[in-house]
Structures are given as structure tokens and as C-alpha cells.
Amino acid sequence: MSLWNAADAVAATGGKSSGDWTATGVSIDTRTLEPGDLFVALKDQRDGHEFVAQALEKGAAAALVSHRPADVSAAAPLLIVDDVLKGLESLGRAARARMHGKVAAVTGSVGKTSTKEMLREMLAVQGRTHASVASYNNHWGVPLTLARMPRDTDFAVIEIGMNHPGEIAPLAKMAEPHVALVTTVAAAHLEAFDDITGIAVEKASIYEGVVPGGVAVLNADIDTAAILMAKAQDCRLRDISFGEHGYDFKLIRADLQDDTTVVQAEMGAEPLLYKIASPGRHFAMNALGALAVVAALRADIALAVGALGRWKPYKGRGQRERIHLDAIEVGMTLDLIDDSYNANPTSMAAALDVLAAAPVTNDIGRVSRGRRIAFLGDMKELGPDEGALHAGLAQLPSLQSLDVVHCIGPLMRSLYDVLPEAQRGDWFETAEEALPRLKRRLDSGDVVLAKGSLSMKLGLIVDAIREMGHAPPGDEEG
Structure with a gap:
């Protein structure tokens, strides 16, 4: 076509x-x-x-x-x-102008890409849906996504990100969404902002691009929710809030199971039940915001809930998999949580919650008790308080439930130095240094998390753990 x-x-x-x-x-x-x-x-x-x-x-x-x-x-x-960039922007604007479907835009300090992918899944069963590829959310990613949009698109989902002040509003005005969602506001990119209030103001600027009569969806649980609400009012948008304190979409309970999250929520006065095929309270919250967007687009909530149950996170964003360590013994496995794509204090806390809730398996490896093991890399762009923010992870309740924490990078040394001796694993300057004796540090029955900013290359550790695996017994080709 x-x-x-x-x-x-x-x-x-x-x-x-x-x-x-x-x-x-x-x-x-x-x-x-x-x-x-x-x-x-x-x-x-x-x-x-x-x-x-x-x-x-x-x-x-x-x-x-x-x-x-x-x-x-x-x-x-x-x-x-x-x-050339201005030419691409012009193509993006022209593609948006000729498209007569509905557009949703997503931003936030954490969860943009996962929420965008949830929306893609939920809307694809209801019409021709176009969405950003991977994390194409910057000054060239947004116009590229728009330029690729077919004119007969029914639903478009545009992810919008930022590194510095003033980046979001121009991209939102290019996308002209009918609904704009802010997943959350958290300590990320603090090097470019004075404080988290500045980040909230920047995130809220996505509402400047919403078409007249459109909808602002916002997280009611965050400390800066009032900033988002005020911006929505200034832009004369109808607002929909979600979260434990949401008055439109309210999270009642999220049960994290082995490979599933089961959620009880309310949509206004109506019960709303949904399931996600991956454990994580943060996934439950992102999904609630996405469902609020679906409702604002006047799409079918029941169809959306059914499609949501089939969504799974991308590689590097909380993907969970079972690694078979023995080619013959079916039970000799460990569970790997690959969250190596990015990290800030909020997403780190969410990932550690998932690890803390993960069931281990005892009496199948060299070590009689299965362990929860974390490989944590530096969280970048946190500004002058970066050392304290890393050390502060030690106070998280979820971290108390872990058996071994390995730290990677100069910033993670701040956490390593305050860890209890019983939990303290090894500290490495780089991910590469952790690879030679990796196999000795892991065993059947363990659950292992790898989490850090992309530049820390925790993906090397993830790949090395995957290479320890064999095809599940009975799955061999031939």
C-alpha cells in the first residue's frame, strides 16, 4: 500500500x-x-x-x-x-493531518514504552492500530512514527520522551493527541532539572498538544499530581485520574503470582478485573492508566481487558524467562528477570518488588535453598544527589527480602558499602568484570534480576545467563 x-x-x-x-x-x-x-x-x-x-x-x-x-x-x-529533520517533521505533520482516527500520546518518567505497548495490544483488536517502534520517542522518533502512519489508521499510540526542558510540548503539538497520559513523575534526568517539580512541569506540557475537547489522563498517587491536574485545567481538558487514589480508575488490589498479576480495580462505580501475564505492581498501575486511555478514546473496555491478558514486557523491560541449566534433569532451572534496559529509583524499586515476591525453589541445586539474587547497575542522570539515591535503595522493604545483591558501577558502590554483610555479594566496576565467574554465583532454584541504566550493559549478564541454558528436555529438534 x-x-x-x-x-x-x-x-x-x-x-x-x-x-x-x-x-x-x-x-x-x-x-x-x-x-x-x-x-x-x-x-x-x-x-x-x-x-x-x-x-x-x-x-x-x-x-x-x-x-x-x-x-x-x-x-x-x-x-x-x-x-532533513525539518523535512521529516513536515511529513509527520502531514500524516497526522490526513489521518482521521484517534490518537493517544504517552509520556512519564517510568513505564512509557510498556504502557504504549499495552495500548497497542488493546486497540489492535478494535481497529487498525499504529504505534511507536521500540522507544522512538524523541525529536526524530516522534515525527518518524507519524510519517510512517497509514492514512486509514483507526488508532495511533505515540510515545513522547525527554531529556531536557522544553522537549515534550513541541512533539505533543506535532502528534495532536485526543488523549494524553502521564504514567508517573519520578527522579529521572535530574541532571537537567532543578528538582522533581521541574520534571512534573515538563511532563505536564504534553497536555498542550491535546486537541480541543480532549482528555488528560494522570496518575493520582504521585506527589506532583496537582501540577498535572492544574495543567490539564489550564489547557481546558477533561481529566481522568487513576491509581490507588484515583477517583475515576481506582486500584483496589494487585496480586503478584509466579508469572501473573491479577488486579482488582474500579472504573467509576463498576468493578474492573484484569490479568497481566507478567508479575509486577508497576505493570498493574501502567495497565490501569492504559485502560483509562481506552475509555477516553471510547473504545471497548471488555475487548481491551481480554487483549491485555496477552501482553508481555519487551526484552530488557521486565521480561521473565526460565533457564534450564541441565539438558536432562527437567527441574534444574533458574528464573531470570531481564530489566536491563533502563533504571531510575522508581523503576528500580518496582523491579526489586517483583524479585522480592518471586517464589524460589529449594533442594534442587548445590545450595539447598533457592535464592533471590540481584545484579544492580548504576542509575544515570540523577544529579548531585546520585550517591544518596543509590545508597537509599538499601532502605527499601523489598531489598530486605533479597539473599544476595551484586553491585556494578562506581555509583552502585554507594549501595554496596551500606548493604548488610549477609546480603553483600560482589562489586564490579563494569558488567564485563562480572562475567568470568558468573556461573559459580548462580544455582538451580534461584531467581535472578538484572537491572541498571542501558549504558551499564547489564544485558551482557543477561545474555551470559541465557547461554548457561539448554533446551527444555523433550524440546530438542530432530
Whole structure:
């Protein structure tokens, strides 16, 4: 199906097109480019113009550029604009203008991507649904998501993030959502803000992009909820609150089981029961906010609840899996919780809650009692109080329930130094240093969490644990 043709793209961007072409997708990366894509030559770590020739060789329909690269034929199909990023933004705005479905936007210090994916799952059973890929939520991710949106989309879910003040509002105005959700406000990116109040003000600015008569969905449990509420009122939006103190969507109880969260809530005066195929109170809360968005979009709540039960977190965002440590003995397993994609104090506390509630298995390994083991990496961008915020994890009730805590990174040394000796595992400068003796530190019956900021590369530990595994007995091919 045609997404962009030369005439429409020229009308959207004001650029000049060489040749007549039709694109079925939009790509910024030649490694994942599909034949028929419009290649956008953005400048990031490398200048995308260096890859235009390669993109065309791989079957790109055309390339969005600011000039014709020297190694590209004069006959090549190009859309030439003054500024490539601004050209992409123009495509995004034009795609939004021609789409007549409903748009939801999601931001928050924690849970943006998981909540966006929940919404994708819940709305996909109710109409043609388009959503951000992975965590494409920044100054190029949002316009790229919009530019990729088919004109016959029924529901779109746009994730919006930020690192510095002033980033969210322009992206929200580009997306023009009918409903905007703030999952929570927490200590993240504090290096760029004076305090958490500043973060709340920035998150609340998503409401500036909501269309007239739209809806603001907000977390009523956070200390800065009043800031969100005031912003919604200033923007003349109807507000829907969720949480334990939510007056529209109220969380009554979340039961964390082995691989499931069972939730009792209320939607107004009506009972609302739902299940998530992954343990986590934070998932229960994110899902409640997502259900509030579904209601605000006037979509079917019953269908949404059914679809929600099939949702599972992405790799690196709380994904749980069973690792079979023996090719013959079926019971020789450990459970791995991969939460290695990101970390701040709020998401760290949520992950530790999940680990603390996870059941272990006794009498199946070298160690008679199964253990709850955490590999915790530095939480980045926390500002001048970063040391205290790391050490403060030791006071969390959930951390008291853990058997061994291994700390990774210079900031996590602050936690390591205040851990009780019985819990204190090892401290490593980097994740790589933890790999050589990893197998000795783990055993059948254990539940293991890996959590840290992405730059700490806790994914190396996750991958190494996965490599310890065998196919479940009876599952071998052949």
C-alpha cells in the first residue's frame, strides 16, 4: 500500500523531487531498510547522506536529503529539502493531518514504552492500530512514527520522551493527541532539572498538544499530581485520574503470582478485573492508566481487558524467562528477570518488588535453598544527589527480602558499602568484570534480576545467563 508518493511528499515538505516515485514505508537505517522505503538521511553519529547510495541499492523508493551526495546518480529518485529533520517533521505533520482516527500520546518518567505497548495490544483488536517502534520517542522518533502512519489508521499510540526542558510540548503539538497520559513523575534526568517539580512541569506540557475537547489522563498517587491536574485545567481538558487514589480508575488490589498479576480495580462505580501475564505492581498501575486511555478514546473496555491478558514486557523491560541449566534433569532451572534496559529509583524499586515476591525453589541445586539474587547497575542522570539515591535503595522493604545483591558501577558502590554483610555479594566496576565467574554465583532454584541504566550493559549478564541454558528436555529438534 502506498504511504507517500512524490507529489504528496513535495506538498508536505515544500521540497523538490527528482523523478516520480511511490514509497511504502519510511526508514532511517539501511540495516533495517525494506525495499520500497523512503530513506531519510538524518545526521546523528554519522551523516545519513553517506548511506544514500547504499539505501538506493537495497531498493529504497527514494531518499529524503538536503543535497545529492557525490556518489549518487543525477537520475536517482531524491526528495531534496533545506533541512532533513525539518523535512521529516513536515511529513509527520502531514500524516497526522490526513489521518482521521484517534490518537493517544504517552509520556512519564517510568513505564512509557510498556504502557504504549499495552495500548497497542488493546486497540489492535478494535481497529487498525499504529504505534511507536521500540522507544522512538524523541525529536526524530516522534515525527518518524507519524510519517510512517497509514492514512486509514483507526488508532495511533505515540510515545513522547525527554531529556531536557522544553522537549515534550513541541512533539505533543506535532502528534495532536485526543488523549494524553502521564504514567508517573519520578527522579529521572535530574541532571537537567532543578528538582522533581521541574520534571512534573515538563511532563505536564504534553497536555498542550491535546486537541480541543480532549482528555488528560494522570496518575493520582504521585506527589506532583496537582501540577498535572492544574495543567490539564489550564489547557481546558477533561481529566481522568487513576491509581490507588484515583477517583475515576481506582486500584483496589494487585496480586503478584509466579508469572501473573491479577488486579482488582474500579472504573467509576463498576468493578474492573484484569490479568497481566507478567508479575509486577508497576505493570498493574501502567495497565490501569492504559485502560483509562481506552475509555477516553471510547473504545471497548471488555475487548481491551481480554487483549491485555496477552501482553508481555519487551526484552530488557521486565521480561521473565526460565533457564534450564541441565539438558536432562527437567527441574534444574533458574528464573531470570531481564530489566536491563533502563533504571531510575522508581523503576528500580518496582523491579526489586517483583524479585522480592518471586517464589524460589529449594533442594534442587548445590545450595539447598533457592535464592533471590540481584545484579544492580548504576542509575544515570540523577544529579548531585546520585550517591544518596543509590545508597537509599538499601532502605527499601523489598531489598530486605533479597539473599544476595551484586553491585556494578562506581555509583552502585554507594549501595554496596551500606548493604548488610549477609546480603553483600560482589562489586564490579563494569558488567564485563562480572562475567568470568558468573556461573559459580548462580544455582538451580534461584531467581535472578538484572537491572541498571542501558549504558551499564547489564544485558551482557543477561545474555551470559541465557547461554548457561539448554533446551527444555523433550524440546530438542530432530
